[in-house]
Every structure is written in C-alpha cells, then in structure tokens.
Amino acid sequence: MAKKLVTLTVNGETHELAVEPRELLIYVLREKLRLTGPHVGCETSHCGACTVDLNGKSVKSCTVLAAQADGAEITTIEGIGKPDALHVLQEMFREHHGLQCGFCTPGMITRAYRLLQENPTPTEEEVRFGISGNLCRCTGYQNIVKSILAAAEQMNAMKEAAE
Amino acid sequence: MKDLDEREERRSALKGLGCSRKRVEDVRFTQGKGHYVDDISMPGMLHGDFVRSPYAHARVVSIDASKALALPGVVAVLTAKDLEPLSLHWMPTLAGDKQMVLADGKVLFQGQEVAFVVAKDRYIAADAVELVEVEYEELPVLVDPFEALQSDVVLREDIKDAKEGAHGPRKHHNHIFTWEEGNAEATEQAIGAAEVVAEEMIYYHRTHPCPLEPCGTVASMDKVNGKLTIWGTFQAPHVVRTVASLLSGIEEHNIRVVSPDIGGGFGNKVGVYPGYVCAIVASIVTGVPVKWIEDRMENLMATAFARDYWMKGRIAATKEGKITALDVHVTADHGAFDACADPTKFPAGFFHIVTGSYDIPVAHVAVDGVYTNKAPGGVAYRCSFRVTEAAYCIERMIEVLAIELGMDAAELRRINFIKKEQFPYQSALGWEYDSGDYHTAWDKALKAVDYEGLRKEQAERVEAFKRGETRKLLGIGLTHFTEIVGAGPVKNCDILGMGMFDSCEIRIHPTGSAIARLGTISQGQGHATTFAQILASEIGLSADSITIEEGDTDTAPYGLGTYGSRSTPVAGAATAMAGRKIRAKAQMIAAYLLEVHDDDLEWDVDRFVVKGAPERFKTMKDIAYAAYNQAIPGLEPGLEAVSYYDPPNMTYPFGAYICVMEVDVDTGEWEVRQFYALDDCGTRINPMVIEGQVHGGVTEALAIAMGQEIAYDEMGNCKTGTLMDFYLPTAWETPNYTTDFTETPSPHHPIGAKGVGESPNVGGVPAFSNAVHDAFRAFGLRQSHMPHDHWRIWKIAQSLGLHQ
C-alpha cells in the first residue's frame, strides 16, 4: 500500500510523517516519535492507557488511525508538564499516591487534564464518571479521585490568586 | 525534652520506618517516563507474533508456512519441528510438569501457540500470522474436571501411561496428582461424632490476574561476545536467568536478564511463557534483537489463569458452635499443563492454611489436580500460593455452619478464634502461626461499622421487603482472614530447586549516600521508596540518599523475586540484616575515630554516641567518609554488606473486613454501601503505601467476586477474551474504602513486618461474596457460586421464589 504523508502537531512540535494508512496513532506516537508515555493496554478501546488529547478531546489512540489524525494538534503526557515545571495534576498524583505501577498513569493524567479543562470544579461523582474510560488495576481509584480533586482545588486557587 | 525533640527531628529527617514517604518512582511515572518492556527499541529489532489454535483440542495435521515466508519482510516461521533439535519444543513448568512451547502434534487449549512468526515489523508479522495455513483435526473437548477424571479421552498423550507424576501416583490419564495433609482418620472420626456437621461445595471460579501491561520480552543475542540479554515482564528475573541457562546451554554468566518497569503483575508474570522462549531462540538464530509483546486477548486466553478450585468442605461443631473438625477435598482444574506456580513440595500451594483464623483441633485436606482443555496456569493472583482459595473456603464454611447452627456469624467466629495467648500456634495442618490478636481486631471492626445497628437495619429491611415496600436487600459480609506469606524457609520452599531466600546488597558511598540492590522486583509496590525507608532506620542515612535498584541480574544479588507478598517479609528482612552488618562495621570505625572501645558506643538514630558523653559522636555520614579515607588498623576499607536471608518461618498477616451491600432482587444489580478493611501486617513501614495496597487489592477482590471470570463454552472456546467481557471495574463501579489497622509485629522478622500486598484480595473476596449470601440468608440461601454478576444474583432471587 502506498504510504500517506500526515502532519501531526504533537506537544507543540509539528512532524511530517509517511505512514501506512493502517498505522494506529498509538504506534506512531510511541515508535516513530518515541513518545512512550501513552501505553497499549487492551487494544479494544476499553482501558484508556493510550489516552492522548486530540484537538481538545480525550481519545484512545489505539483506536484512531494516524491518517485520521492528519492535521491534528495532539498532546501526550510528555506535553502536559516538564521536569522543571510539572503540571499540578502530576504533583497531586504523587502527593496523594494516585499511582502504583504507573502503566495507566499517563493516560489517566491526560484524561484528567481534559476533564478539568471542561469542568474546573467537579464533584467526586463527576470525577469518577469523567475517568470511567480509564482502567487502573492497582489503586482502586480512590487516591486517583483524591488526586484529581486536589489538583482542581489548587488550579482554582492559583487562578484566583492570579486574578 | 529538648533532647527528645532534637532526636525526633533527626529521626523524622531520615524518612524511615512508619512514615508516609512520597514515592520516588512517581516522579518518572507521572511524566510518562517509566520504562516498560514495549518501550525498548533497538536497531534492527525483529518482531515476533504467534499463530494460535482456534480449537481447544485438535490434532495438528500440517502446518504450511510457505505463503507467510513469501511475504517480504518475514524472516522466519518457527514450529515445534524447528525447536525439536534444540530440545526446546517442550519446556519444564514451575510445577514439575512440562509444557509445549509450540504445538507438538496436537493442541490442548484454545489460543495455544502453534507457530512463531518473526518479521521486520509488527505489521508484517501480523499479516504473516494470517498466511500460515494450519490443518487441524478436531478432538473431543474436556472442560469439566470431574468429567475429565472419568473420560476415556486422553489429553496428555505424552504421559498417557505414566503412573507417577511429579507429585506421586496418578489415578487416571487425566489426573495429575493427589496431595494430602492432616489426619484423615481422626478428622473422619470427629465428624462422625459431631453434634452438627455442615457440608457444602464451594467453587472458586477460574479468573485471571490481567495486569494492565500484558507480557512481553526483548531478547538480544550478541554473537560477537556471546552474551544474551533478555528484557521482559518477569516477576522473578533471576529464576528466568537460571531457567534460560538450563534450557539454552548458555552459561549463566553470559545471560543477563532485566526486568524494567513492570505495569502490574499480580502473579501473571511469574511464569515462563512460550513467547519468551521463542523470542530467545529467534534472537539466537538471527543474531539480532527480537521483540514479542502479547495483546490483551492473548494475555487473557493463553497466559496463566488463577483459581479454578472445586472445594468440598465438611465442618463439624458442637451445638454451641465450637468447631471440632474440618475436612476439605479439592478438585483442582489445572488446564492443559500443570504450570502452577507453587513451591515444589506443595502442589496445592499453602492451601492447608484452610483452617484460617480458627482453633480447629483436627483437620484434613486432599487435593486432586486434573488436566482439562483450558489454558495452563494456576498462579497466585494477588495472594500467596492458593491462600485466597483457602480463605474463601473457610470463610464460606463458617457462614454455612452459622446457618446450620442458627447462629450469628460474627459470634461463631469469635468463639472459635485462636486466642492471643496461643501464639505461636500450631495448626492441625502443620503450620506455626507466628503472632496474632484476632479478638482485638474483630471487636474493633465490629464496633467501627456498628455491627449491631447494621443487623437491626437488615432485619427491618427484610420485614419491609416482605411487606412489599422495597425490592432491595441488605447484606453484611464478614471476613476474618489469616494470610500466610513470605515464602519461605528454604527447607520447605523452592522454585525449580532454588531455595526461596532473598537478598540485599548495600554499598555506602564516601559522602554518605548509598545504593542497595535486591533480588526482588517492584511491579507497583513502591520498593524504591519503602526499602529505602527500612534501610534509613537501620543505618541512619536519609531515605532520600538511598537508591534502590532491582531487576538486573548482572548487578542485583540472586533472589527469588516478587510475588506471594514475599518482598517485605524476605527481601525486607535481608535489607534490615544487611543494614545491621553495615552498622556493625560502622561501630568499629566510629570507635576508632572516637578513640573508645566498641562497647562504649551506643546507636542513636543516625550516629554512634559515646555512652554517658552525648557530645562525643560520629554520624553515619562521618563514618562513611572515614571508611574510604582513613587507614583503620584491622579493618578493610569501604563500607559494604550483603545479606541472603532465609526466613525461619512464614509470616501470618491477618485482618477483619466488613462489606455492606445493597442488592436489587429484580435486576441483580448491587451497590457497595460501605467497606471497612482492618489489616494487621505487623510493623508498618509506609502507611500511605499500605493504604494504597489495600485499596487496590480490595478492588481486585471486588472484580473477582462480582463479575470477573475466564469462562469457556462446552467446545472449550474462551468466552471472555476482551475487556468488554472480562470484568475490570471502572472508577464508577468502585466504592470508597475505609482502612484501619492493628499492629502485631512478627516475632521472627528483623523489623516485625509481615507483608500486606495480598491480604486485601484474600480478605476481600469472601467479604464481598459473604455480603451477597448474607443478603439472602433470611430467605434460605446457603451457597451460590461466584462470580456474583447481575444474572447470577438474579438467579438466586428467582430460585428462592422472590420474583413472585
């Protein structure tokens, strides 16, 4: 099959890549761009370990073709914070023990990032519903929920202080 | 007072035992910088993929790989014929059996590995799998272990006539072993003479650990210097190295096994799978790295399952409820090969912990292992070897006995608990329980949930239901479990002949920081955080100045790995013991520096102080520097230590769990209203990490009890191969938990710690299951098998006539 040229803007950087139409976004991110934060967990769009932000939406990149994403703006966990400037969510996940093996964490934080953009003051119930597309096998979610609520609170306090 | 404050300040600066230190691992994980096996990419790396059997039992008539080989980019297609000259078409299992690496003449379960395609990339490999033509001749399928023991159909033709297996005599061609413990005669007598006997079949269904990261490996044979490096999802990297050496003939020093970050294990990553062997062979043959990563369906259908125990229990008691005897017979479905992960001596693991928390004078267990046309395995899924099966069995039998006696199940437990003063307690099935205080834990738990109030509410609910005012019932699920972890004394426990000790090696650097390497491997437990805490308290250097490294067999000391909650009891003890060796040498150095006798010094948090002269001291930092910079007569330079720890006994964590559940009689839907978990894991190293382990373990228990199963149809087709059907609850279905603790240290462990990772699974499953049963107790339910998914709960209600 003829390869197709796609343009992906990932974490602010634009890449032109030749891909087979069947290549899945997750593998292009992981293997061509070496962004190994998002993971492959189930391959049938159930676990959410592959979650990235695509044009302002959380998507499961194991079920998106790179060709479908042609022209898109993508944010992965690697683009959410930097080592010297962590995102509040990254800090709160550590503070509240919101992770254990770390495999679901990139997808979980990336999803929580979009959730808080859309709803900056979620209730516990809204957080649980909002991350229900991301499975975690280690934490039982309780501390993940706590981490996200704490991040929301901090982000709002920072916003208030800035105003 | 000032001195005390100052000392406390120094102590808390260490971030040692008992502190909720934030995890050092999280810094990289939260930034997407974990390093898992599928993240490895090497120049020229090839990709492997399997052709798998669509049938559960069939003869392989022919395999034609010509079309696949003609596809550009395909390097090789391996079949059993290619592996046979290397004697690698079969491999030994952890249970003394052997298992096909690639189908040798027949297949014995759906999803079994038939051929291994090696190609330039994962896309071509997947295409080539489709092009391999395999002709099968279907054979009769056996999915029921009871039927398998009667059937003329021979599953394992390779050992058809073998009268002896790895664990003694075989009774039938589909029988694997019979294993017994306890006094059959005395138990039979006690049951015969008992005032009350309760009998029940308790089934603990087949399920799967299903870590979020599937299994995989990258094998790289460097033909220039003869070194083989294997990265992979290994819970026991050193054992993998030894096995790889024995199988390949490559000397062990030329093999390096590395477990990078592991995305959850829960027992699934203890065993050696055909994918590892094929990738290694392919790399040895091609001389380039070969990667094999399974997908989720392969993980669920072909890698190690857990449980599948049919447990026939008989429990005898006096009319007052004092238990007099217990007998359990288990029919254990092991699937196509006996690939159970248990110590060699114990083909049913530690199932004989089945007397639980109770003082039972006589008992007997017998386990029959059986072959069927299902995937092999039988790993401990977040429990020590077969302990969750045992705990479930006794905690269900207690409930059934309570029904038989018309007694409150909490009270029945209380009058049968082993008493605090009976420890160390010798159980009727041969274990020596190290320590416990069950009554205190039980009373604390009942009080915390207002047990009496709950029972009152339940009784009112039953009345309201009978009056037609509600369609929801209330269940109160009780559990008091006793775990047995920390395998184990080398005299009793080995894996493939390797004694189950563990190890720690410490190097103190001149400037007062350190690296410690262990034989275990974290899969989310946070070893890099907690082992540094153990060490900080032992050697007086801050945990923040201690690096913990695991998983690389070239650098780490030999150990048996992480599973069965053995890391803290065994490697944690090795860490403390190695730390004490460091301290012993440090004391001699300090004595030299302070010009006093060794005995004139005492240890004070982070320093040696001259007795009676507190202003004269040397901190561990001072001592570390001196160890490398001073010529001390009679002492070697440097400050290092290694400890290989063979525990004198197992540890016996315990706990009291109570689940309050609402059950909808019409739809079978359920809701956990409250879940209280009290754990006693001895000395608590990091309360935050303990709480996290409990949350996660109880959630896995929720999944197992309420929906998760590996199910087959009568043709042996696996019906639960994706996460649509294999139940993993989301944040939405998962409740909040309340955690609590008592602290009864282990008397034989250097720091008194017992291990906790698996307690919540062992205690959680019966708590959820008992809640479901308890909701229907007033209407006559005795026993209903897990998983308690909607339709099975509905079926209970229907069978009790609650739908009229």
Place this chain on the structure above:
Amino acid sequence: MIPANFEYYRPDSVAAALGILQEHGDEARVIAGGHSLIPMMKLRMAEVPHLIDLQAIAALRGISIEGGTVRIGAMTTQNELITHDDLLQAAPILREAALQIADPQVRYMGTVGGNVANGDPGNDMPGLFQALDASFELHGPEGIRSVPARDFYEAAYMTAREDDEILTAITFARTSGGYAYEKQKRKIGDYATAAAAVLLTKEGGKVATAAIAMTNLSDTPVFCADAAGALVGTECTTDALAAADAAMQAVIDPMQDNRGPAEFKRHVAGVILKRAILRAWSRA
C-alpha cells in the same frame, strides 16, 4: 492487533465520498468515529480494502433545530449531543441516553451516524430514534431518500441502507412531555443487558401518546407499538405497566450471552421498562 492494509480516503463532500464508494463497491466502507469499525478491523473480523473517512465533510456535521424539526448531522459526536444546550431543550432524552453510551473518550469520537448505521443491536441510538420516530437521510447514486428509523433495521448489521449509500443525517420532531432512557449494564463501557427508551405525553391526567423501543433484546432494536398502546389513556397504573410489559415481551427475542440467559434478560427488560415508564410519567 493490527488491521490488514487498506487505502485511506478523506473526501470533502458527500458526492466525492459516494464516488469512491461506487468505484470500489463492497470493497469500500465509510468510517465515522471508527470505534466500532477499527476494533473489528484490528481483530481482522472486518476487511476493508478502501476506507473512506467522512470527517472532512462539513455538511455531515452540526445540529439544527428549525421550527419543530431537529436535524442532526451524521458526523455529530455523542459528546456534542451531550453538550448541546438547544438540543437539551428540544429532545432531552438524547442527552440522557448519550451519557449511558460507552465512556468519555469513546463519546468524543463516536458519532450518531455511526451508531445508527452499522446495525449493531448493542448500540443505543437505533432504539432511541425509533422511539423518536426519526428518519434517516440516505445519500446514494440515485439521490437522497429518507427511511423511517422504525423501518431501517432488518437483522444484526443488516439495514435498509444500500452498500453504495451514506447515512448523512437524522431528523425528528421536537419532543414534549415525559421521557426516560433506562439502561442496565455490567459496567461503564458495556453494551446493555437491556435498555428501554420511553416517550410519552399527558393530557387530562392520562397518557395521550406514547412510544417505546427496547435495545439489545433482539437482533435489531425493538419498537414496541403495542406496549406503548397499552399505556395510552391510562395513568400508568400497575395494570397498565403490566400490560405494557406483556406487549413488550411478545416482541423481544433476547439471546443468551455473557450478560446472562434469555430468561434473565426478559425479566430485566420488564423491570427497566416499568422504571422508564414511571420516570417518563413523572416528567410528563
């Protein structure tokens, strides 16, 4: 899991998409959000040599409410249904139902058109649109035609849509009165064990009109005219509920699967239908 290779197209008009469809016949398929099709392709249970991505066709997007008619472009996502304020006024049942589909990520990608067109009996929107008496707009080489949702489904994955047609929009009348979408499932992300869509209006304290459709209880969605009829003129009394249940039971045909045996699904269908009716009645 890797799909077999294929050619990928991203036309920017319906006409161009139809052209590609015609050129490649049954070797071509359109893809909307892809969350049903891509997993099938990865499992190699669907082979699609020519894949036509509809995302660039602006005409397939958007929700318009003009007069009494709601028109939803086929490429509208479930998330857009949930967040559209005017739609919430015009047909609140859509939001209630869409929130019960899959999970947040899937709802960002999953489209209304894909959900109704692929004919999966597990999908929620087909039954919903039958209850709404919606029409599906189909573009084909012969032009545009409209098929009532109630006539669209023939069997599992078999619909009235011809292979060379594209489903472009869904239209239905603005609703008034009470509504409810009730779904039982094992967990988030699962298909329904049973689901019920109920719409009803009230006049003079009695049900004036009613519409009921059930999901995942047969190889197609099940529009239950008789069940709805049993409610008209009643106050949704116990007897009326029982009559509706009986009428519904006569037309569903559930199959055993991992969610449970047919008998259980029938029971659940009855329970959730009654719950849906009562909730709709309380809102009427």
